[in-house]
Amino acid sequence: MSTYIGRFAPSPSGPLHFGSLVAALGSYFQAKSQNGQWLVRMEDLDPPREMPGAANLILSTLESYGLHWDQSVVYQSQRHQRYQEQIATWLQTGHAYYCQCTRKQIKQSGGFYLGTCREKAIKSSENCSIRLKVNEAISQFYDNKHGTIQIPQQLAQEDFIIKRRDGLFAYNLAVVLDDIDQGVTQVVRGADLIEPTGRQINLYRTLQQPEVSYIHLPLAVDTQGNKLSKQNHAPAVDIKHPKHTLIQVMRFLGFIIPNDFESASIDQILQWGCQNWTLAQLPNSLKVDSPF
Known part of the structure; x- marks a missing residue:
């Protein structure tokens, strides 16, 4: 049994968009390729920025894309x-x-x-x-x-x-205490969170706790080079017809998609992704143009 524990930790300030699905899938594939656990945590620390109902919408979106988490969802607002x-x-x-x-x-x-x-x-x-x-x-x-x-x-x-x-x-404080308490061993997230990494390492050392390892995924950017984000009004991903977007995100993450994927189920696609995932396939750039 692997001791690997990874996580996806969205903020409920709006629905999931292409960029946030990149982070979700990247962290999921990395965890499952290691026979590890994949957790979901809701980073609802900032009520003025949150959208009513967004937390439940995010969870239902993950489920529609076949991304099923291990353990219970943790809410920072309860900690x-x-x-x-x-x-x-x-x-x-x-x-x-x-x-x-x-x-x-x-x-x-x-x-x-x-x-x-x-x-x-x-x-x-x-x-x-x-x-x-x-x-x-x-x-x-x-x-x-x-x-x-x-x-x-x-x-x-x-x-x-x-x-x-x-x-x-x-x-920074909340995310480190949460990762320690949940036993997270590796953090896979978007490259927009590179800057606070030093502060988070400082917190681990102050707490005298083992540090996690890090993988930063490329940011999906628009034609002007701006990060796809809720603040930039990035459109929500399609919940009713997830397969097309799922395949687009996997291409973004460096997968070479088989020709017969259009007839495969969501679960089959994800299983293939877990079996074929490697860090070497990820783009070397920290910013990559979004297909949308």
């Missing part, structure tokens, strides 16, 4: 106590601190946080974010497809936010 307890521990031990700096102030100082509040010992949480002290900058990491990836030094050195001024928990 606030876990995140808060970890933050409270770090505040007590001095690993984290309150910060009064606004986005405007940081922008005026060059766009990077310069540690202004690190030694102020602010006691009140009012109008403050909470930052983690970064004592060891992670300026590079190893990607199992792309090799060593560099992170800009100024970004790597920043004490970064783990709880926002508005009281919402930061993505």
Whole structure:
């Protein structure tokens, strides 16, 4: 039995589009090719950005594409106590601190946080974010497809936010605690999430937990080179007739599709994909034109 555990973790800010299906299928094929588990987690940390009903729509879309997850779906909105307890521990031990700096102030100082509040010992949480002290900058990491990836030094050195001024928990904190608690061994996701990887590695090391390994999939971009995203109004994938889009996503991921696929079932196509998946087939570029 494989100890591999992978996951797909969408944000319910809208329906799945071609780019998010790339991440879902890439993570699914990688997990199943390793005889591992594939989990689904709903990253519903930011209520103002969420679309009512999107979480259920995403799950039904995955099912229509034959993507069946192992274990129960985890919702970040139900894990606030876990995140808060970890933050409270770090505040007590001095690993984290309150910060009064606004986005405007940081922008005026060059766009990077310069540690202004690190030694102020602010006691009140009012109008403050909470930052983690970064004592060891992670300026590079190893990607199992792309090799060593560099992170800009100024970004790597920043004490970064783990709880926002508005009281919402930061993505980086939540995703690392969730991956640890779910036993995730490898993260397969879109290349738009390369930048926060150094911060997430920092969190693993602060928590003294084994780090996951990473594979970043190419981003699907439009004719102007913009990432397909909900913010850019990328159209939702077809739920009623999934086969055509499924085959298009598999081509995007580097599969050479057999001629008889049009007569195959969704389950047969996915089974073939799991058997034939290799990282070598993935495009070397971090951005690839979408077929739509």
